[in-house]
Amino acid sequence: MANASNPFRGIRIGSASGAGLAGWQAETGRSPVDVHKLPVTYRCPQGHETTPVFADLAEEEIPEYWDCPRCGRTGTRRPEAVFGDSRTEPYKSHLDYAKERRSPAEAEEVLARALGELRRSRGEAT
Numbered sequence: 001m002a003n004a005s006n007p008f009r010g011i012r013i014g015s016a017s018g019a020g021l022a023g024w025q026a027e028t029g030r031s032p033v034d035v036h037k038l039p040v041t042y043r044c045p046q047g048h049e050t051t052p053v054f055a056d057l058a059e060e061e062i063p064e065y066w067d068c069p070r071c072g073r074t075g076t077r078r079p080e081a082v083f084g085d086s087r088t089e090p091y092k093s094h095l096d097y098a099k100e101r102r103s104p105a106e107a108e109e110v111l112a113r114a115l116g117e118l119r120r121s122r123g124e125a126t
């Protein structure tokens, strides 16, 4: 019973989808080229992108959110949309907030100082 832990043994995804397509063609009388395929990119808060392809969906039928296959967080079609409480403000990274609070020159100074501290903590010469 070495393979008892794998319930998917023997199922071939590729051949199954091929049969499914042929069955679909016979059923609908349509060829795959008739189907409007719409790739939609979703981005999760971690920056992972996933692009599921939707067939024959109207714009309003396309899900607004899609679970990230890599980290399980909720991705959105609009990366500028905020995650969390408010959906009116665009999403901002910590760096964006830092930039907002400081002038570009100050931000560079802060960044340089932080880099210097990082190098020192790693024992590198600055």
Ligand SMILES: [Zn+2]
Residues within 6 Å of the ligand: 044, 045, 046, 047, 048, 068, 069, 070, 071, 072, 073
């Ligand atoms: Zn993710």
